[in-house]
Every structure is written in C-alpha cells, then in structure tokens.
Amino acid sequence: MSAVDLRRVWKPSVTEFWAGRRALWWTVGPAGELAVLLVHRQFLRRSRHVKGWMGWGPQVPFDAVLLLRRADGSLHRRPIKDIPVWPSHIALLPASRLLVASGRAGKDDSGAWSPNAVVLSLESGRQEAALCIGDDIPALVTDPGGCIWTAYGDEGIYGGHPESAAGLAGWSAQGQAVWAPGGRLPAMPLEGCTAATEGDRVWLVWYSGSRRAGTFLTRITPSTGEVTSWASPVHDPDGFAVRGRRAVLTKRVHNQRWTEVVRAELAGDVWRVTERRRVRVPGRVVMRCGQGRDGLLWLRAGDTWLHIEA
Numbered sequence: 064m065s066a067v068d069l070r071r072v073w074k075p076s077v078t079e080f081w082a083g084r085r086a087l088w089w090t091v092g093p094a095g096e097l098a099v100l101l102v103h104r105q106f107l108r109r110s111r112h113v114k115g116w117m118g119w120g121p122q123v124p125f126d127a128v129l130l131l132r133r134a135d136g137s138l139h140r141r142p143i144k145d146i147p148v149w150p151s152h153i154a155l156l157p158a159s160r161l162l163v164a165s166g167r168a169g170k171d172d173s174g175a176w177s178p179n180a181v182v183l184s185l186e187s188g189r190q191e192a193a194l195c196i197g198d199d200i201p202a203l204v205t206d207p208g209g210c211i212w213t214a215y216g217d218e219g220i221y222g223g224h225p226e227s228a229a230g231l232a233g234w235s236a237q238g239q240a241v242w243a244p245g246g247r248l249p250a251m252p253l254e255g256c257t258a259a260t261e262g263d264r265v266w267l268v269w270y271s272g273s274r275r276a277g278t279f280l281t282r283i284t285p286s287t288g289e290v291t292s293w294a295s296p297v298h299d300p301d302g303f304a305v306r307g308r309r310a311v312l313t314k315r316v317h318n319q320r321w322t323e324v325v326r327a328e329l330a331g332d333v334w335r336v337t338e339r340r341r342v343r344v345p346g347r348v349v350m351r352c353g354q355g356r357d358g359l360l361w362l363r364a365g366d367t368w369l370h371i372e373a
Contacts, residue, residue, distance in 0.1 A: 092155035100248065151200060210235060256303075304371070
C-alpha cells in the first residue's frame with residue numbers, strides 16, 4: 064500500500080493551537096461529517112501517564128467548541144457551555160444533537176446506576192437527556208436512525224451492570240436498552256475493540272477470552288434484529304470499515320507514527336487477508352484512533368485525521 068491511500072482530511076489550524084484550544088474527543092457522523100470537540104487549556108489537566116491526546120482531561124463542567132467538517136469540506140463551529148460529564152466518547156445524533164458519554168458508570172446512594180451520558184442540542188446548547196448506557200465502554204457508535212451501539216470491557220461485563228454483562232448493547236437516545244445479543248454470539252465477549260456502520264447496519268468488533276477465544280466482527284441489522292458474526296482476520300484491531308465483501312482494518316503500533324493496514328475480503332464465510340502493510344502516519348497513534356463509516360476507515364494520527372477506503 065502506498066502513502067497516497069491514506070488521504071489527509073483535516074487538522075486543526077495554528078490559530079486554534081495559539082488560542083489555547085486542544086482537539087480532543089472526536090467522531091464521524093452517519094452522513095460522513097467529522098466532529099471534533101475543541102477545549103481550552105484552562106479547563107484541562109494533563110496526565111503524566113497517558114500518551115497522546117487522551118492524556119488531557121477536563122475539569123467538569125467545562126465549555127467547548129464542536130467543530131463540524133461536513134462531507135463537502137465546509138467547517139462549522141458550535142459553542143457548548145457547561146458540559147457536565149468527563150467524556151470518553153462523543154457521537155452525533157439526528158436533529159442536530161450531540162451525545163457526550165463517559166466510559167465508566169457508577170451507582171448513587173440507593174444503588175441505582177447513575178447517568179454517564181448526556182444528549183445536548185447543538186442548536187440551543189441545552190441538555191435534552193441524561194442517561195446511563197452501561198459501564199466500561201471502549202467502543203461506541205451511533206447509527207443513522209439515532210440509536211447508540213456499545214461494546215464493553217471486562218470491568219463492565221463482570222461489574223454488575225445488566226446490559227454491560229452481555230458484552231454488546233444497543234440503546235435509544237433516551238437511554239432505553241433496545242437490543243441485546245441474546246445468546247447469538249459465537250463466544251462470550253471480554254473486550255470491545257472498535258465499531259463501524261455500513262448503511263443501516265452496525266458492526267461491533269470485540270474479542271473473547273473463552274474457550275473459543277479470538278476476535279470477532281459482529282454485524283447487526285437494527286430493522287430486522289439479524290445478527291451475524293465472523294472471525295476477524297486481525298486480532299484486536301483499533302479501526303474497521305466495510306463495504307460489501309471488502310474490509311479494511313488497522314492495528315496501531317502504540318504511540319508511534321506507524322499503523323498496520325490490513326485489507327480483507329469475505330470468501331464464503333471467512334474473511335481472508337488480501338494485503339497487509341505497515342504504514343507511516345503523520346502523528347502518533349494512540350487508543351480510540353479509528354472509526355468506520357460506509358466503507359471509509361477514519362484514522363486519527365496525532366492531530367491529523369485521515370481516511371482509508373475499504
């Protein structure tokens with residue numbers, strides 16, 4: 064694979080940097096729009112132990128600017144005041160709304176699970192809902208219909224939260240559980256890896272520590288409830304995108320300027336690797352660096368966003 068296959072999409076301007084704003088949590092919406100939450104350093108503190116952009120954490124509540132780069136290349140900025148949760152993920156929802164979700168959930172004094180996510184209106188800036196979408200969330204994506212899809216880590220799966228215990232879940236934007244695997248997975252999940260959408264279908268990538276250990280690609284069709292899983296051609300990928308019978312996956316060289324790019328095709332019931340290359344990228348690659356939308360794998364390398372076609 065040549066470097067031209069990694070297409071640069073966007074990076075923050077020098078003006079943002081000198082204004083003290085950091086590009087932190089990000090997502091790609093169902094319409095292919097890149098959304099990045101910019102936060103001023105006055106609201107942030109830096110961890111000495113966490114590498115890359117994920118090492119910056121906010122003092123809650125905090126203000127931010129959501130930058131939206133639409134598919135036509137136009138840029139739009141939406142100021143947001145008093146975000147009440149420490150984000151692990153952001154995601155776009157229909158009707159110009161933003162989900163901000165923490166990866167962890169706790170319990171209140173009564174033993175009930177406390178909200179760990181909020182839905183904000185990008186038009187008014189108001190909070191529309193507070194919800195709990197499970198505990199220990201390494202992967203999250205929204206679909207075109209406005210549902211939220213999550214894959215959980217081991218602390219959530221074994222931590223007592225009922226939906227997290229199944230390993231994968233689907234939620235409404237009001238926080239109601241709308242989908243569970245219900246015994247239709249080839250093994251018991253241990254950790255979520257990444258997520259993608261292809262049209263109205265959702266893909267959750269996860270691995271298992273059971274006797275049938277391995278990494279799996281699970282496709283869910285929300286309209287019918289159909290669930291299909293395949294063994295992944297890459298163990299524990301951090302990026303995945305699919306178009307028909309072709310897929311592209313990435314596996315980072317952590318905190319380095321390299322990532323492994325793997326192309327695969329579905330032959331019968333098996334995803335077979337057709338190409339595997341280690342590719343240099345313009346910045347260091349850390350956790351939560353990939354998200355797939357309709358055959359494009361979006362990759363964050365430092366403060367540069369790229370995409371790769373499946």
